[in-house]
Amino acid sequence: MPRPRKFVESDVVSSAGEVFAVHGLAAATLDDLVRATGLGKQSLYNAFGGKRELFFRALSEDREEAARAVTEALGHDDASPIERIRGHMLTMAIEFSGTDRRVSLTTRALVESAGTEDPLSSAAKTGIDQLAGAYAECLEHARENGDIPADANVQSLAVYFVAVTRGMELLGRAGVGRGVLTAVALDALRVLGVQPANRAVRQES
Template identity: 85%
Template sequence: MLAHVARPRKFVESDVVTSAGEVFAVHGLAAATLDDLVRATGLGKQSLYNAFGGKRELFLRALSEDRQEATRAVSEALAHDDASPLERIRGHMLLMAIEFSSSDRRVSLTTRALVESTGEQDPLSTATKAGIEQLAGVYAQCLEHARESGEIAEDANVQSLAMYFVAVSRGMELLGRAGVGRAVLTAIALDALRTLHGERTEVVDKQP
């Protein structure tokens, strides 16, 4: 009697996760339907369940990929040794103002998850918190260098400042998605940096 041999999968999981992530980026976890995922991935509903366990599990896989990409992008942006730590953060924030004001840019899954997280002790909230903390860790490393070099006060709370920049950047992303223009997002980015020096802009350009 021949032993049963499992049929090989005819799809690449990473490709499916990427396609599903694009659906979730547009609709979010709650609003995305299985039919949306079937159309985007080319897999049947049963195949999606068999491979990933369900819609929420697939979202978490896509969120994990997005978290790694987001962390890598911020790490690269803040890693230029030819600029001071605060200059790196400044360039990064201004670049985000440009990117987030693009009319065709989708909200990242990290930000989607932050909006949809309930704060309860469930896998989604846990993964979301881990993603935010991972991003904050990258900012904290750069801010620590800024403190060591005297760019910010010696008694500055690097951890809370790092989380502050995560909050500002995620907020800018949502505002950009809502149609807030580049000029306002740029002003927000610059004000966030002035906060490090205890400064504040007197006039905010409200024109998009």
């Protein structure tokens, strides 16, 4: 009889996800994963099928968590939909400017994908669609409230905010400072007809 596993798969996937977030799929090594998870190479292969398969497992969980976080951030009923989006964008500027902020695996997959036929592209698109769905729900509420025009294209606006936040994520990873990311976040709201409440942000790099 096979010996029972002595590890929790979700813990292994989470630890591997941290490795992939730092190094990406291509640059992460099996030795990196062994050190992070505490499993031997053969155990990783037996349990997950290999490095690539483990990445997609971690990516699936990461994008679910990312979509859930955005849904929760935009779902507070004590503020208007526009206020929720504004608060969310400013929070992203703060988080993405943190020195210890890791890049999401959806963004990693998007950056490393080789084209539309690459499974990484399909996986990234799934993550983008999930995020866009969270934005679209809030934007639909804004349209129902009359906060944005009745003929506003909610779906394209939702993808727009995904594009802006993923761009902010990469800029923050490259060292762009909080002041600049805050300005980007506030300027992004102009597409909704929202004027920044405070433009006195320092343009730090």
